[in-house]
Amino acid sequence: MKSIFVCALAALLMFTSACSRKVTRIDPAETPDISGSWNNTDSRLTAEEMISQVLAANWLNDHNTAKGKKPVVIVGMVTNKSHEHIEAETFMKDLERSFINTSKVGLVQSGKKREELRAEKADQQTNATASSLKKFGMEKGADYILQGSINSIVDAFKKKKTVTYQINLELTNIETNEVVWIGDKKIAKYVKN
16 A cells, blocks of 8 residues: 555646746746747737838938928838738837837827827816816827738748748828838748657
């Protein structure tokens, strides 16, 4: 009976040591590419590169010359059309952050956050003091909207695969519907199991 107990205890110790997990914190800017899937480094670097591209294009100088002030941009939908789950909102936030960090354009809220701001203004109409009340009709209108998609192509055979992501973005003049810039960025990954 004692030998069965010792064997069971030894098996339990081997099982728990084999299943133990070690977690190490890393710098988010240096995320290792473990799976070959889209990750936060891909999102951040793509956003930075594409915002550099869009701000180096002629539309910005044309706008500044014609209007005498920096343009106001809104980041619209970036649709995930890739083969995997990618939270497009994190990429959109990376785009917004990159725009703001340049100080070359103004940025206005979009989507649900804009709706929340408008709901807060509506609430203030009855609940805020006259001196602190924020008025309707004072929002800055966007001159341009940035929209796009994240696409992927997978080529796999046995234990090898390549994944190519293509991120397409377009900047459109809201008043005229004129597309003033189109850009893309490709990321290719080779994964071997």
